[in-house]
Amino acid sequence: MREVHEKTIIVDSTREASLVSDDSSSSLETSAPTPRSSLLDMKPGEKGVIERIERSMPEIRQRLLEMGLVSGTPIECVRFAPLGDPLQVRIDRTNVSMRKTEARLVLVRRTV
């Protein structure tokens, strides 16, 4: 028998929920006290773990998920292109590149 993992049920602040009350954000804070930031805030060499992908751009989100950027996956920021955009990250030993507009959706919890 398999157990249900907490991580697979994601309490997500859908647009409706966030309209309902601001409390949702504060309740998220108490359950995850570590600072949440997006992939864009990471510097080359820094490592983290993916929290979730924001839902504002569904097609991009699906693509990111399918490339393996699911919650709990370790991610490392490798470099930004010389002109500043796009950026390269390492997931699971794979190098993936994406533009800043896409990286913004990836919320991570920094570990290193």
Added chain:
Amino acid sequence: MSTLLAQEIKTVAIVGNPNSGKTTVFNLLTGMHQKVGNYPGVTVERKEGRLVLPGGSSLTITDLPGTYSLYPTSPDETIAANSILGEADLGPAPDLIVCVIDASNLSRNLYLATEILDRALPMIIVLNMADVALRRGNRIDAGKLSALLGVPVIETTATVGTGIEELRQAIADYAATGGAITDWALPDPVRRELSELIDLLKAHQGLSQGHAFHSAIQLLSTDNGSVPFGMRLSPLIADHVRQDRQKLDFLEVDRHSVFVETRYKWIRDICTAVTNETGKGHRSFSERIDRIVLHRFWGYLIFLALMGIMFQSVFSWALIPMELISYGFDETGRLLTTVLPPGDIRDLLVDGALAGVSAVVVFLPQILFLFFFLGLLEDTGYMARAAFLMDKLMGSVGLHGKSFIPLLSSFACAIPGIMATRTLDNEKDRLATMLVAPLMGCSARLPVYTLLIAAFVPSLYLFGFVSLPALVLLSLYLLGLGAALLIAWIFRKTFLKGRSSTFIMELPPYRKPSLRSIMVQMWERSRIFLQSAGTFILGVSIVLWFLATYPRIDNVTPAQQLEMSYAGQAGRIIEPLIRPLGFDWKIGIGLIGSLLQREVFVSTMGTIYNIQNADGDAGSVSLGTHLRNDRDPATGNPSFTLLTAICLMVYYVFAMQCMSTVAIMRRETNGWKWPLVQVGYMTVLAYGTTFIVYRIGMSLGWGI
């Protein structure tokens, strides 16, 4: 599932992630027995080939576009998914699927493989590049993987060719064994709803277990309106789905991601089970190269150097074989002239047909060189890095990083440039790039520029060392480049408006390219070119010859013959149209001739002015003199001035004259719409700009 006997397999499809090496596998399995076409209605390519099995029988094998998932997010992926599932009028589902997996990226590649398993489709997994994974310190147990997934797993190293024969044998021997059940841990509420929906779909829509499983996931993980292709849901099911979605939303289950996440969890467990960390992995070779190749300074330097080499080869080195081909055709023409009896048939063959064929075949070296380099860059993995470096720049005009190389190649010739846009997966990016490619430049424009600049631009030196003629030449190219970027930007903002493709892509590990695979590709591209352009240009050439030769009049000079032919008459007829640009009917004839090849302008002008070999150096100088001395019979003023020359050159920068390009556009876009759009906008652009230049010039008093 019934056992599939080997004889029942008639069609095979190769699928896999982009960069998994599946195309190399396809090329090696089919050799020269492949052809590239288009899927109806879209610009996505369809590659089919014949797979010969040990034993002699053969099957049809298709190389589907690379995809990450059967739930597609791009036109390419949609084609791949629909082809695999046998939907959307793409023909029946293949009898067997060969899923190529990159061993260095096991988890992501298995994502697609497990989706295919969901669907209970007959599959063989090809574990490619296992040697690379081993060097990284991961040994993958193919046998264990096979046992866990319930499908045959064949190890290959496609770039070297090992494993291909075993794969061929495995296809020949394939017998379905039933596959494994997707053994993942969905959260309870999701598992319940999924199960229920699957049963409903089987009972009420008549779907098989696999089909129902796949469709149920799609229905639950998307929102209203997203129906698996072609499925008409009964109201009962549609209602149920709506309720399910609401239920799961209420329970705060993230429907959109739960399936992906659960699948990955399962896959990662599999990966852990089959991978043996040997602990001997060294800091990746690829990473070390990337540190230089993507360096802010060295990276660009290397990039420019590589682009320079590629450009040089297409622009200059290709000239040698091109001259040889030209020479070859000339000699053949001469031979035919002596062998055949004089008369219309001989002229038709030599001046019409042969000239046309030569005009097409002469492109071949450029195409071969370009595709050789493209193949090399793509196979080694460098192409992704090039796109990475160029994306910001290209993005500023609404294009994609991958647009850079096709545009660069177009400086030499738009035809291989347009063909090279196949690397762009987003249709809008690809179209925008193709549409502006001819503006970048063209080696056939050079003879025209050379002639006119030599004849009319004074040989001055600015600041002591910058030659005016060279400056004029450079500005012509910059004009084209600037226009290309501007037009691309405009297109992307207007009728090619659309979400830019994502730039989410893998930077694959560097690998040794497979020369054989590249050769196969070069061959295929050339074949496509010869076929599409060849037939079209042959027709154009014969028509032009006819127009320039008839009606036949005896005892006149070639110049007079030309003037009185249909072409000459056509020149006079269009004269009023081109007068506002400062052109006369003689130029008109030249423009008509340019439809075959831009440089035909030079030889046509030569005929008009009675110069033999106008494109040779001596002939060119002499022609130049004649142009300068030409007088308008009515007014006595020079009919060809500096202004005329400038207007003509500007016209050549923008005008779509090359029929070969039109033929290739038609082939690559699978229709006449876009080539006509291209001819249309370029003609308007050429006419408009030349008109403005002429008017400005006249008002500045340059015309006299």
